Amino acid sequence: MRRILAALFTLTLLGACGGQHTPVVGISCSRSSSGNTLLPTTYSNAVKSGGGVPLVIPTVTTMAEAESVLAALDGIVFSGGEDVNPAWYGEEVLNETVEIDAVRDRSDSLLARAALASGKPVLAICRGSQLLNVVLGGSLYQDLPSQRGVSHSKVEHRIVPADGSFLFRIYGGDTLTVNSLHHQAVKDEAPGISVVARSADGIIEAWETPQIWAVQFHPEKMLAAGDESWVPLFESFVNRLR
Secondary structure, three states: OHHHHHHHHHHHHHHHHOOOOOOEEEEOOEEOOOOOEEOOHHHHHHHHHOOOEEEEOOOOOOHHHHHHHHHOOOEEEEOOOOEOOHHHHOOOOOOOOOOEOHHHHHHHHHHHHHHHHHOOOEEEEOHHHHHHHHHOOOOEEOOHHHHOOOOEEEEEEEEOOOOOOHHHHHHOOOOEEEEEEEOOEEOOOOOOOEEEEEOOOOOEEEEEOOOEEEEOOOHHHHHHOOOHHHHHHHHHHHHHOO
16 A cells, blocks of 8 residues: 555656646456456546546555545546445345445445545446445445346446536537446435436436536446547546546
């Protein structure tokens, strides 16, 4: 962790010396079965496409570590991955489809709380959207097929951004085609969040607060597949950090 913070300090210092600050964007990560840090390069490449410097955040174990990390960042992206433990929103595990990493849950919850306290902008993607909703007091569908009778696994569908939302400001009111790679989703919205897009079957696909932009879909994957229309989302997020 000390090496990470030293690297962050060096990046910040270099930006200051160059006369123009390039925002440093932290990205939460998954872990392998042996405990190695894992993150698809799609996330870091998407941040770079938006003009930011990506930095993968290893697992943190204390609030002090989380606060130190956030102090060195301009903003943070909460990435996709495993399911959020239902115990965090007062439920038992529903069925065998729910896959949990307790170490990552603790790390991400500490980072989320540190991020919220810092006031720095947050971009939450897939699991990240679910995590932030839970941290703010909401709940999740643990398994959409069994609880809602719908599948959002490896399909495309359309959404329409709500007027005035962050997606509307970036893309206007046009219908957006997005991907779906999830079996969980926001159920009860946390107090204070605004839902800004739903799928045709009613599943929440995007929400926001003054600090957080959250999407259930994976814009970084669509960008990696050659859909350059998602560059403006990451550019807009990075520009919030300048």
